[in-house]
Amino acid sequence: MSVTEKLELFEVFVRSKRGLDHKHVGSLHAEDHEQALEYARDCYTRRSEGVSIWVVKSADICASQEDDADCFYDPSDDKPYRHATYYVLPDPVNNM
Amino acid sequence: MTPEENFMRKIEAEEKIEPKDWMPDTYRKNLIRQISQHAHSEVIGMQPEGNYITRAPSLRRKAVLISKVQDEAGHGLYLYSAAETLGISRSEMIEALQTGKAKYSSIFNYPVLTWADIAAIGWLVDGAAIVNQVSLQRTSYGPYSRGMIRICKEESFHQRQGYEAMLALAKGSPEQKAMAQDALNRFYWPALMMFGPHDSESAHSQKSMEWKIKRETNDDLRQKFIDQTVPQIEVLGLEHPDKALKWNEERGHYDSSDLNWDEFWSVINGNGHCNRQRLEHHIAAHDEGEWVRDAITAYNEKKRAKKAQNAA
Numbered sequence: 001m002s003v004t005e006k007l008e009l010f011e012v013f014v015r016s017k018r019g020l021d022h023k024h025v026g027s028l029h030a031e032d033h034e035q036a037l038e039y040a041r042d043c044y045t046r047r048s049e050g051v052s053i054w055v056v057k058s059a060d061i062c063a064s065q066e067d068d069a070d071c072f073y074d075p076s077d078d079k080p081y082r083h084a085t086y087y088v089l090p091d092p093v094n095n096m
Numbered sequence: 097m098t099p100e101e102n103f104m105r106k107i108e109a110e111e112k113i114e115p116k117d118w119m120p121d122t123y124r125k126n127l128i129r130q131i132s133q134h135a136h137s138e139v140i141g142m143q144p145e146g147n148y149i150t151r152a153p154s155l156r157r158k159a160v161l162i163s164k165v166q167d168e169a170g171h172g173l174y175l176y177s178a179a180e181t182l183g184i185s186r187s188e189m190i191e192a193l194q195t196g197k198a199k200y201s202s203i204f205n206y207p208v209l210t211w212a213d214i215a216a217i218g219w220l221v222d223g224a225a226i227v228n229q230v231s232l233q234r235t236s237y238g239p240y241s242r243g244m245i246r247i248c249k250e251e252s253f254h255q256r257q258g259y260e261a262m263l264a265l266a267k268g269s270p271e272q273k274a275m276a277q278d279a280l281n282r283f284y285w286p287a288l289m290m291f292g293p294h295d296s297e298s299a300h301s302q303k304s305m306e307w308k309i310k311r312e313t314n315d316d317l318r319q320k321f322i323d324q325t326v327p328q329i330e331v332l333g334l335e336h337p338d339k340a341l342k343w344n345e346e347r348g349h350y351d352s353s354d355l356n357w358d359e360f361w362s363v364i365n366g367n368g369h370c371n372r373q374r375l376e377h378h379i380a381a382h383d384e385g386e387w388v389r390d391a392i393t394a395y396n397e398k399k400r401a402k403k404a405q406n407a408a
């Protein structure tokens with residue numbers, strides 16, 4: 001059995017801003033809720049995209065037929081080069 | 097309304113299809129093929145760039161490259177996860193990649209010879225990927241569409257850092273400028289091939305368009321990329337590799353040379369410079385990483401035992 005089969009599948013939800021709802025961003029494998037939360041932070045919030053994360057065991061979700069979406073968190077202030085605006089390009093090509 | 101009619105109604109109304117919705121089997125299969133191929137491309141694409149992390153010309157370029165490679169790993173994960181919502185497992189997908197059953201983007205089978213190639217990859221290869229991925233943000237499958245939206249947001253720095261590195265070379269010494277020109281000459285054509293065969297030759301295109309898995313045709317996307325790249329080459333002050341390139345007033349697009357399709361099919365079928373090396377490396381890395389996955393499992397088992405003990 002591979003490691004991903006031994007681990008549980010979790011769904012990850014991120015609240016981008018207070019007052020907004022948590023949004024589904026994806027899923028991951030983890031051993032337990034604590035670990036899923038840490039992995040979700042590392043994996044889905046590398047650009048301060050959220051203020052709160054939920055993780056839910058996928059098997060525990062009883063789904064009606066509806067949507068989800070995306071967003072994030074984690075201060076990566078010392079890595080401005082992850083942002084497009086960090087790169088100063090000549091005007092004629094600055095729309096890339 | 098039959099499930100099939102309801103499915104088509106959603107597609108026509110621009111509603112997303114979600115994992116638990118009914119969908120035709122071929123829709124599911126088509127998606128698994130396309131999404132897993134996309135995931136494999138993100139992962140295999142880390143190899144050429146990863147090779148240059150130790151050779152980046154400055155600490156700044158090194159930090160940028162590490163960030164980019166880290167993002168690509170994340171993109172692989174987003175896409176594998178999206179494919180998993182369709183009922184295929186991660187290990188099945190990796191197996192398909194390693195046995196050559198599943199493809200990845202042919203661009204990564206071209207050799208990377210100099211630092212300028214790394215710049216050209218960021219600018220042209222990520223640039224071409226972005227054109228495709230921007231279009232796929234509107235794909236009909238919810239998890240794929242959301243993955244694309246996230247990826248596009250992260251991609252914009254990839255292209256800009258590549259162009260910036262290219263600009264530094266193009267405005268540098270004559271030797272640097274020559275390196276930049278050489279990288280452009282070699283990567284321009286394979287970048288155009290990233291959009292796939294002509295629509296008339298593309299096996300999966302028509303059904304994929306009907307189901308809105310794909311939103312624009314290979315040729316339309318390629319044209320978009322050709323057009324947007326012209327002023328970018330001008331600003332670099334480099335020569336355009338396509339000597340037949342010509343503005344067509346009537347079409348409002350550039351006319352250009354046809355591509356070397358024999359080369360395209362040959363590389364897809366495993367005969368590019370790096371096909372074997374890329375797969376061997378993936379298999380070796382996967383095997384050598386076995387102990388890490390074992391350690392994760394062992395650690396988790398210990399933790400579970402400890403928890404059980406504490407509870408007792």
Ligand SMILES: [Fe+2]
Pocket residue numbers: 137138141171222225
């Ligand atoms: Fe990519």
Ligand SMILES: [Fe+2]
Pocket residue numbers: 138167168171247251
């Ligand atoms: Fe990517």
Ligand SMILES: [Fe+2]
Pocket residue numbers: 168222251254
């Ligand atoms: Fe990228």
